[in-house]
Amino acid sequence: MRARTRSRNGFAGAAGVAGSLLGAAGLALCLAGCDPPGKGAGASAGATKAPGTVLRLAQLAEPTTLDPAQVQDGPTIELHMHVFDGLVRWTPENKLAPALAEKWEVGNGGKTYTFHLRPDVKFHNGRTVTAGDFVYSLTRSLSPKTASPVALVYLNDIVGAAEYRDGKAESVKGIEAPDERTLKLTIDQPKAYFLSKLTYPTAYAVCKEAVEATGGAVTAESMIGAGPFRLTEYRRADRLILDANKEYYEGAPKLERIERRILLDGGTRHDKFTAGELDITDVTMASYRADAQNPELKPLLKQFERPAVFYLALNQKAYPPFKDKRVRQAFAHSIDKAEIINTVHEGLPRRAEGIVPYGVPGHNAGFKGLPFDPEKGKKLLAEAGFPNGSGLPPLKLSFRASVEDIRSTALVVQGQLKSHLGVQVELDETEWATFLKKRNTGEMPFYFLRWAADYLDPQNFLSTMLHSKAPENTLGYANPEFDRLCDAADVMQNEQQRFASYGKAEAIAVDDAVWVPIFFQKDVELWNPRLRGVESMLMGHLPHKRTYFESSP
């Protein structure tokens, strides 16, 4: 029954209008409630800095930790490298150079590193950095109390590291400070790649008294290092503000301040850049397609090689047919790498013939891996007893969930295996933590994954991932010749000989088709056209020590 409620006096219309006005007013009143603490200070602090001296960056996720002993992810490492400094650093030419250690000697057949520290380096609180600080910091990284998931990856070569971590020793035997300016590190074997591992945050110098004052943990108050910038403010989930360290030993940075705004969504970061509110932002493939067509944005795009390889893994432990090298090679010959690179990734990343990425010392420039050769693939598969794929048990291709480019690549691979080899694989999109677990237990027969360098050395790609005794090798791959070459190269001191040995090992692994490397990672970014002096190397941007803005537009 319709209510006889029609009013003829326009009351309803008036009510509607009044309501909307009231709504707007009420909304305004609600918003004008008391501001969250600290916000006002920040807004005005930004205003006092002259334009052109503040670099506005985006932090892709909440910093996972302020403790360099724990940090693992790229975005957070980028934060740490501005606040802290270590013994050695990377140059834009991907070489190691002195940082807080002005020189060092390698002795005892390559097992002892003696560092001589600069005398004039100070922490942000004014105290001079000594060798004792490095003893403290390195030991702290390895401490069971710190419980760092990552410290042993980078520091386990030091004699006594594992014992100390497992509580079997009171200190780390291989870390000594004979005097205030000398630090002596002893490693278990003459591993030439040890020095590059010291560039990682686990070897940064932290300020002992500050850290102990906050109970042994590194908080915003105790995040005190000797780096080119100091952490002034950390507004959770919002932004980090870094101010220049005017006393920095290489000279004060040209920038006054870096603002790292925490912005989780790629689209938001992109919008902020185009609105002029960010100076550098990352670009996804989806954005790249549009940006490359945009005459305003195209000149601002910059590409960066990264030391990471995207590959298909063939696990003979979980899929018996993969025990036969011919089957693995058949798969390798059926992958059209060019098609993947061009259709999914706009032709941007570099094709991977081998495993060690372009730019990593030891990368084999002229090396040719298994070519795209469907005829050969079919022949090999037939020879192995599976003509046209018949007789092969069902196979799943696993890959990480929720990343569009990864899914697209998997789709293309599935299509290629079907049309070039006649093998139908099922797609298995897996959530990351589950994927990791399954990889660790070696239960995924066939998967697409990326391996990014922990440090720039072929050892990290070959010995670490594919040696038969390597814990990371859950593929059941064991080639005695590969192992022999890697074991020898791991302890050679002559770089040329080392790389030659690794190169031979790489050729064996590629021929064995345990991994089918597809492409090396390439990152794309958009830069403010007025930015100058930004230094970059293979692993990422270097600290913005010499970055500045060109004043004329």
Add this chain to the structure above:
Amino acid sequence: MRFLLFILQRCAFAVATLWLLSVITFSMGAMAPGGPVEVMLGQHADPASVARLKKEFGLDQPLPVQYGRWISGFVRGDLGTSYRFREPIGPMLRERYPITVRLALTAGAFAVLVGAPLGLAAALRAGSWVDRLATTTALTGVSIPAFVLLPLLVLLFSLQLRWTPVTYEGEWWHLALPAVALGSRPAALVARMTRASFLETLGQDYIRTARAKGLSWGRTVLTHAAKNAVIPVLTVLGTSVGYMLGGSFVVETLFGIPGIGDISVSSIPARDYPMIQAVTLLAAAVFIGVNLLVDILYGFLDPRLRVAPTP
């Protein structure tokens, strides 16, 4: 007195619900493949490292022991330490929650202050163009999700018109766009419920009698009608605001609002169990609290729903 009993009863029920929820969440976390240690170690998860970290985090203990340890801390106010951030969870949530609350309440205010007049106008002019316009608007509001609406609003107001920044930059009025995006669906629900409820109430006999006796619209009749008609609207509003108070991941992430939305959702792939427990219970407790408030409010509006006897 009965009112007090009512409150106590509801509180006891709330505690029981929350406890059961904590057990369920904990069990689901324990059953999920992959744990925080695997995520922390990434591709460096050799058996020795996994065992070592599990021991250091107390994850090698049997499940009931782990749960017992967690709950004994929780009831004493210690919300635990995040596996992902290695920081106490209490302060983390305390820092981030206020702005989530502001966003939710603002969106709720938008919902009622825009939705209710719209629905009322539609009810009073039922069948007319006003009604049709209001209903269509409501339908649009309920159909467009926040993650579509917000980027559209940003496109218009931030990128084209340059009136607002692309993300939250600290000023109070920056919350306007996300509040509108977040509140548009509740506004539509409020509008529809208001319309339906008023139509039903105004059709009642006692209203017809009042009008027949000569009482005018406005103060008298509408006020009496409103007291009854508003009850279902309150329910809708309470549910919507209660839900939004649990954190709005999409809006907060898209607009860079430093609330709890991000850590609540991203703690799942990270298997940050203490965080998952804490935010689940926080959201549930708030939701239960809001519903309790609504129930009490009912009592003031409609004596028949009162939990205490009328004198």
